[in-house]
Amino acid sequence: xxxxxxxxxxxxxxxxxxxxxxxxxxxxxxxxxxxxxxxxxxxxxxxxxxxxxxxxxxxxxxxxxxxxxxxxxxxxxxxxxxxxxxxxxxxxxxxxxxxxxxxxxxxxxxxxxxxxxxxxxxxxxxxxxxxxxxxxxxxxxxxxxxxxxxxxxxxxxxxxxxxxxxxxxxxxxxxxxxxxxxxxxxxxxxxxxxxxxxxxxxxxxxxxxxxxxxxxxxxxxxxxxx
Numbered sequence: 141x142x143x144x145x146x147x148x149x150x151x152x153x154x155x156x157x158x159x160x161x162x163x164x165x166x167x168x169x170x171x172x173x174x175x176x177x178x179x180x181x182x183x184x185x186x187x188x189x190x191x192x193x194x195x196x197x198x199x200x201x202x203x204x205x206x207x208x209x210x211x212x213x214x215x216x217x218x219x220x221x222x223x224x225x226x227x228x229x230x231x232x233x234x235x236x237x238x239x240x241x242x243x244x245x246x247x248x249x250x251x252x253x254x255x256x257x258x259x260x261x262x263x264x265x266x267x268x269x270x271x272x273x274x275x276x277x278x279x280x281x282x283x284x285x286x287x288x289x290x291x292x293x294x295x296x297x298x299x300x301x302x303x304x305x306x307x308x309x310x311x312x313x314x315x316x317x318x319x320x321x322x323x324x325x326x327x328x329x330x331x332x333x334x335x336x337x338x339x340x341x342x343x344x345x346x347x348x349x350x351x352x353x354x355x356x357x358x359x360x361x362x363x364x365x366x
Contacts, residue, residue, distance in 0.1 A: 150188045152178040157195040162249045166196055200254060203247040210240050211277060218284050226347035229290070230332070234355075237308075237328045241315060245324070248316040255313055275305035282339065291339045304335055325359065 156177035279301035285291045336348040
């Protein structure tokens with residue numbers, strides 16, 4: 141009689157693979173390392189994955205899908221922008237950034253591998269694809285912001301998108317290499333302030349300054365009473 145398959149095997153293998161990839165990198169990781177860490181046989185591994193690369197792609201795909209969902213929500217909210225007062229729009233932008241960077245922190249180990257080419261030369265192109273996609277998203281959002289009157293009319297959307305996406309990309313690279321979780325609120329308030337001052341109309345900049353001042357004041361009050 142055939143032995144029933146372990147319903148948790150795939151999950152255990154993926155979790156073990158994550159740890160092995162992080163410790164050794166994709167090139168030096170071995171299927172034997174993964175199965176040993178999972179307490180399963182090589183046969184169990186090949187029942188679920190053709191190669192270790194397939195396991196890596198699934199782990200990476202899960203992390204990127206979560207990030208992609210957040211980015212998709214940002215684009216999906218464009219239709220609401222024109223109806224929102226400036227302070228509410230600035231707060232919404234901040235919270236989307238915060239969710240995105242919390243997600244990056246959650247997946248920092250695997251994302252660090254992505255930013256380093258996945259620990260294998262065959263994944264070196266992923267960083268370029270990710271950066272290009274982020275810049276395209278930024279350009280679409282900037283063009284819509286111009287239509288809504290939040291940004292200066294003299295902006296070149298492509299140039300502005302390169303500035304914004306490049307800045308957030310460098311911040312993301314820095315984050316995934318941090319040993320201790322930084323104060324993401326201050327990081328992202330700083331990033332938002334730089335973007336708004338560079339792109340925004342005087343009215344939008346004033347609104348941003350007021351929102352940030354109120355947020356920083358509230359943060360200081362919470363720390364004082366903690």
